[in-house]
Amino acid sequence: MGTELVSAKDIYNIVRRTMGVMDAKIQLHGEITGYIFYNMLKAEGQYTSVELAEYVLLGMLHDVGMFKTGYKEGISQCETINVWAHSIYGYLFMKYLSPVGDKAEIILYHHLPYKLHAQIKSKYMKITQYLTLADKMDVFMRMEGHGMDQDYFQRNCDITISSKAVEVFQSAQNSYNFMDRLKSGEYQKEVENLFGAVHFSEKQKQGFLEMLVYAIDFRSQQTVIHTMSTKTFALELGRLMHVSAMDLQILYYGSLLHDIGKIVIPLSILEAPRRLTDEEMKVMKAHVVITDKILRGIMDQRIVNVAARHHEKLDGTGYPNGLEGGELTELERIAAVADILSALYGKRSYKDSFPPERVKEILQSDADQGKICSEVVKAAVGHYDEIIQNYERQRNETMERYIDITNQYDSIYARFKEYEGVMF
Ligand SMILES: [Fe+2]
Ligand SMILES: [Fe+2]
Ligand SMILES: [Fe+2]
Incomplete structure (x- = not known):
């Protein structure tokens, strides 16, 4: 144990x-x-x-x-x-x-x-x-x-x-x-x-954490999709990079929990139908600090770092700590690429999903500028269709659950309505 x-x-x-x-x-x-x-x-x-x-x-x-x-x-x-x-x-x-x-x-x-x-x-x-x-x-x-x-x-x-x-x-x-x-x-x-x-069991542990994470994300449909896709992409990329079974587990937990700090970010910022103002961006950036605060001292340090460093860049221009290439492990680099891939591929309130060629171009240009790991980008670009196919299947399942929950809420609420307002 x-x-x-x-x-x-x-x-x-x-x-x-x-x-x-x-x-x-x-x-x-x-x-x-x-x-x-x-x-x-x-x-x-x-x-x-x-x-x-x-x-x-x-x-x-x-x-x-x-x-x-x-x-x-x-x-x-x-x-x-x-x-x-x-x-x-x-x-x-x-x-x-x-x-x-x-x-x-x-x-x-x-x-x-x-x-x-x-x-x-x-x-x-x-x-x-x-x-x-x-x-x-x-x-x-x-x-x-x-x-x-x-x-x-x-x-x-x-x-x-x-x-x-x-x-x-x-x-x-x-x-x-x-x-x-x-x-x-x-x-x-x-x-x-x-x-x-x-x-x-692994199933129990993952189940409780996934429930926690999705319950938080549930405020915003795009956040639910983002967490799920980052996790899926991170695992796909981990496999393509031939990381060990233990490292895959670290990637799983780290990417599942990477945005748990968004719990403190107001919905008006999470779902802003436009680019964020500088002030809002500052608030948004705090989510990784909160993610770190929630996980530190509890989870294995490798998991904490995969989760809390997903916005760091190899050239030191990322946040929150401006770490550089030498300080970022392979798993942390994989999670960072998975997060970007999810943002580019996914629909956001301020943008549509980018077409495949555009996604690959942006990833490649970030790698060429020394911001993200070119090895990981090579795997992502080289196996793009297969990664996306796998993801789409899971996305449909997640969306179905999301819609199911929303619909069921309405019908159950109708049943309980008669008790509303009664002091119990
Ligand atoms: Fe994030
Ligand atoms: Fe209670
Ligand atoms: Fe209660």
Whole structure:
């Protein structure tokens, strides 16, 4: 386990840090909800530690839909009144983009009052009740500032929350006294230890990260496509350059995460239908600094560098650090070319896709000027059609998922509309 490139604990830490960069309140809320949820499930004694770790992540990410919907009216408002938009997006992200798609209903129904549960057919309703209790515990007792020991739960028993959930909560508290560890902050170490002791498959690790990345990108269709295409191009170019299997993995993680820092860039800049002003460009350039900040100290340094150096140029004119050729590894050079290829080939809000000859020309001219690696460009230009063909297949899949999620959102929202505005 110690030798794997990316561990379950790394995944947990990336999720945590990314959410923290987005909004410290959402991150803390997710973390506390996840911890209460975890203790309740642990008290039931029927889950493996891998399952428990997955549920902790699910708990941490239960409000991930807010990445898409925003929360201008305040998190508390989204958690008590306008509850459906983020529940539905969270559900769709979990269902279509994560490795725990079968459990996505837990997210969809986390704001459905218990008295309406009988209308729903899902094998996860009991676990949903636990998440609802954990969520409300944090919203009402901490965020809304009512203190942790009021009789909210007794009063709302079998109305918003189930008595079964209250029972399990109490028995978990009796066994583990976890509320004390929550208050003292000791819980953080405990959760980290849990992740340190479990092993996630490559599919699980990639699935959770892809969900995180696409949930962030989902604000903007062109960003979703850009991340996917950069990753695909980087892997294609890596193969053509005959890098090792380990290096391909580094390229995969680095290119998947390269624009994760865009989480802080406003949509008005990400989707500007024109070239950016100097001021906006400055903001945009910060995304690589944020990418570095999110990944540094967690991910393997080679992955961090592939991700955070994709705008550096061999002649020292790139950003953020103006590194030069000698300082940039082969993998970093590949990722930089993949990023440019994606930008040139892809449609952007300010430009159409360039025809193949034009793309090749620009790449070649950048290489001739000593900005990007000519070996990598040679591979890209020489195998252009095959690279693009492979990419187009994946692009169609990604687009279909994107459109599917958007359409399903509308139809599910229509179903939940009758509950909108009711205080739960
Ligand atoms: Fe929520
Ligand atoms: Fe919540
Ligand atoms: Fe970038």
